[in-house]
Amino acid sequence: MDITAGQLLSQIEYPSDLRKLTREQLHQVCDELRQFIIDQVSVHGGHFAASLGVVELTVALHYVYNTPYDQLVWDVGHQAYGHKILTGRKSVFHTNRKYHGISGFPNRGESEYDTFGVGHSSTSISAALGMALASKYKGEHDRQHIAVIGDGSMTAGMAFEALNHAGVANANVLIILNDNCMSIDPNVGALKEYLTDISTSHTYNKLRDDVWNMLGKLPVGKKFTRDMASKFEASIKGLVSKSSNLFESLNLRYFGPIDGHNISKLTDTLQDLKDIPGPKLLHVVTTKGKGYSLAEKDQTKWHAPGLFDKITGEIFKKIPEGPQPPKYQDVFGLTMIELAEQNDKVMGITPAMPSGSSLKFMMEKMPDRAFDVGICEQHAVTLSAGLATQGMRVYCNIYSSFMQRAFDQVVHDVAIQNLPVVLCLDRAGLVGEDGATHHGAYDISYMRCIPNLIVFSPMNEEELRNMMYTAQLPEQKSPVVIRYPRGEGVMSDWRKPFAVMPIGKGRKIRDGRDVAILSFGHPGNFVTEACRELMNDGLEPAHYDIRFVKPLDKELLHEVFSRYDKVITVEDGAIRGGFGSAILEFMAEYNYKADVKMLGIPDRLVEHGKPAELHRECGYDAAGIAMAVRQMMSSQVTVSEG
Ligand SMILES: Cc1ncc(C[n+]2csc(CCOP(=O)(O)OP(=O)(O)O)c2C)c(N)n1
Ligand SMILES: CC(=O)[C@@H](O)[C@H](O)COP(=O)(O)O
Numbered sequence: 020m021d022i023t024a025g026q027l028l029s030q031i032e033y034p035s036d037l038r039k040l041t042r043e044q045l046h047q048v049c050d051e052l053r054q055f056i057i058d059q060v061s062v063h064g065g066h067f068a069a070s071l072g073v074v075e076l077t078v079a080l081h082y083v084y085n086t087p088y089d090q091l092v093w094d095v096g097h098q099a100y101g102h103k104i105l106t107g108r109k110s111v112f113h114t115n116r117k118y119h120g121i122s123g124f125p126n127r128g129e130s131e132y133d134t135f136g137v138g139h140s141s142t143s144i145s146a147a148l149g150m151a152l153a154s155k156y157k158g159e160h161d162r163q164h165i166a167v168i169g170d171g172s173m174t175a176g177m178a179f180e181a182l183n184h185a186g187v188a189n190a191n192v193l194i195i196l197n198d199n200c201m202s203i204d205p206n207v208g209a210l211k212e213y214l215t216d217i218s219t220s221h222t223y224n225k226l227r228d229d230v231w232n233m234l235g236k237l238p239v240g241k242k243f244t245r246d247m248a249s250k251f252e253a254s255i256k257g258l259v260s261k262s263s264n265l266f267e268s269l270n271l272r273y274f275g276p277i278d279g280h281n282i283s284k285l286t287d288t289l290q291d292l293k294d295i296p297g298p299k300l301l302h303v304v305t306t307k308g309k310g311y312s313l314a315e316k317d318q319t320k321w322h323a324p325g326l327f328d329k330i331t332g333e334i335f336k337k338i339p340e341g342p343q344p345p346k347y348q349d350v351f352g353l354t355m356i357e358l359a360e361q362n363d364k365v366m367g368i369t370p371a372m373p374s375g376s377s378l379k380f381m382m383e384k385m386p387d388r389a390f391d392v393g394i395c396e397q398h399a400v401t402l403s404a405g406l407a408t409q410g411m412r413v414y415c416n417i418y419s420s421f422m423q424r425a426f427d428q429v430v431h432d433v434a435i436q437n438l439p440v441v442l443c444l445d446r447a448g449l450v451g452e453d454g455a456t457h458h459g460a461y462d463i464s465y466m467r468c469i470p471n472l473i474v475f476s477p478m479n480e481e482e483l484r485n486m487m488y489t490a491q492l493p494e495q496k497s498p499v500v501i502r503y504p505r506g507e508g509v510m511s512d513w514r515k516p517f518a519v520m521p522i523g524k525g526r527k528i529r530d531g532r533d534v535a536i537l538s539f540g541h542p543g544n545f546v547t548e549a550c551r552e553l554m555n556d557g558l559e560p561a562h563y564d565i566r567f568v569k570p571l572d573k574e575l576l577h578e579v580f581s582r583y584d585k586v587i588t589v590e591d592g593a594i595r596g597g598f599g600s601a602i603l604e605f606m607a608e609y610n611y612k613a614d615v616k617m618l619g620i621p622d623r624l625v626e627h628g629k630p631a632e633l634h635r636e637c638g639y640d641a642a643g644i645a646m647a648v649r650q651m652m653s654s655q656v657t658v659s660e661g
């Protein structure tokens with residue numbers, strides 16, 4: 020496919036080149052930038068609709084502000100493709116999210132224009148405020164600090180914590196609220212309704228337009244002076260009285276809503292706001308997927324569609340040969356419905372990932388029993404705990420890396436009160452192209468140290484289903500964590516009658532002679548493959564699927580350590596504090612001596628790439644496991660990692 024940067028875009032390497040253009044030329048730059056994003060994402064993949072929605076905003080920001088001296092912070096960063104392309108990365112953009120390529124999110128190590136590393140939502144206001152306070156302290160009074168945050172990300176508690184501080188911090192920070200009424204799925208909650216009210220209020224919009232018309236009559240090119248700014252502000256304040264505007268009530272000057280696709284209006288407004296000191300919020304209304312009609316119509320599907328034909332809009336799917344294993348997330352989503360049909364106490368909670376977790380199946384069918392609560396992981400966990408106090412059997416589904424946000428809620432609200440909430444950690448382990456911010460690397464370590472929790476990981480879809488079933492049985496009175504990976508499992512015939520999963524019981528998959536391989540969760544399938552290869556070489560590895568990292572199956576482990584003096588542990592999680600560490604603790608407790616090699620995520624950041632590339636890099640794909648066995652057989656190892 021022919022990918023060409025258009026006539027103007029090809030002249031822009033950095034924002035300084037953009038600033039040489041006339042305002043009139045910015046329309047063309049926006050068109051070319053939008054087309055470049057469509058060309059690139061259709062062929063190389065990645066997040067799509069969010070970047071299309073902020074093309075004009077991105078161009079206006081880099082045109083008006085003196086980036087990187089002025090500091091621009093993108094929230095989440097999945098919408099920052101235009102920013103990357105305009106800040107020195109156009110020629111390498113085809114490597115976006117690929118192994119050893121550029122990151123799909125702003126990353127401080129990648130560019131001085133990426134002022135703050137992101138991936139998780141709702142951090143931008145705190146970060147920009149921190150930068151603004153530092154500038155104030157250093158006497159850099161001319162420096163501007165801008166946070167761009169979406170309406171979805173604004174639903175998080177953290178964003179409100181930052182607003183609460185910004186309102187009294189007297190720092191020079193501009194918060195741009197990019198309101199497209201969408202999270203990944205449609206945005207939810209009272210804030211969304213409030214923003215829609217402001218954006219659609221007829222009286223408000225008429226008054227606002229009057230003010231803009233008045234300002235438009237000012238002499239062309241005349242600087243928007245402080246004096247005029249305060250008149251402007253007073254007029255706006257008249258429109259949105261302190262008592263009726265949420266942001267004004269928090270002591271932030273509120274401007275907008277303005278059309279986020281009108282590049283002239285955006286550049287004028289940003290230019291004006293530069294002269295207004297202190298904390299302020301500009302409400303910008305945009306359309307997610309703007310300029311690619313299919314994306315505008317189905318914004319969830321086009322959030323990150325995978326590869327597609329940019330002309331027809333056909334999204335390319337792998338053509339399956341025979342029956343295919345489902346995605347774990349779908350097994351979760353479909354099993355929820357079955358469980359809820361059998362048990363009227365079963366409920367489901369997701370913080371803003373109805374499609375990603377497949378809880379949407381139940382939300383559609385049983386809207387009073389399954390909820391999206393917005394990007395609010397902490398609230399999701401404590402809400403589940405509250406429901407559990409009333410006898411509900413709640414499945415709270417949170418991506419492993421996003422659950423990091425709710426650690427205290429798991430300890431304080433679930434574990435200490437021993438409430439039987441089921442915490443389903445999707446995307447556990449290395450997730451692939453999203454990279455370091457999104458890998459579910461740490462949950463084994465941060466969950467297994469908490470008393471009262473049961474921590475389980477399935478090796479296949481049937482085990483996931485059976486553990487979900489077991490977790491809601493009346494005799495099951497403790498909180499349960501179920502961690503499972505992104506993507507497909509291994510069983511196409513997974514929908515079998517439910518069976519009880521005995522708590523704390525692992526299983527022996529194959530007996531052996533030379534070495535015992537202990538696995539936790541889906542990497543057990545890599546072990547199965549490795550064993551096949553090793554057996555061809557005449558080796559006899561044993562394989563145990565430990566299933567529960569807490570409580571450990573001590574009986575099974577006594578068997579392992581009384582029979583084998585060479586042991587390899589395999590997990591899709593951080594080795595430090597993880598499954599391998601649990602095995603070392605067991606050995607220490609019972610004074611077993613054996614050579615142990617722990618395979619898993621090493622004690623360093625693993626970047627982005629295809630899962631298979633990352634598993635290989637970390638040495639726990641089938642080939643890595645087989646190699647570890649061979650090395651162990653031929654050397655005198657004691658304890659080693661990676
Ligand atoms: C803490 C956290 N939870 C969930 C996500 C997953 N996530 C990424 S983008 C997104 C939607 C964000 O909506 P918004 O900020 O409005 O941006 P838009 O995509 O609409 O531009 C969500 C839920 C995340 N990145 N971080
Ligand atoms: C930016 C972000 O956090 C999400 O869009 C995330 O990339 C979704 O991941 P999945 O594709 O695994 O649902």
Ligand SMILES: [Mg+2]
Pocket residue numbers: 169170171172197198199200201202206
């Ligand atoms: Mg949004």
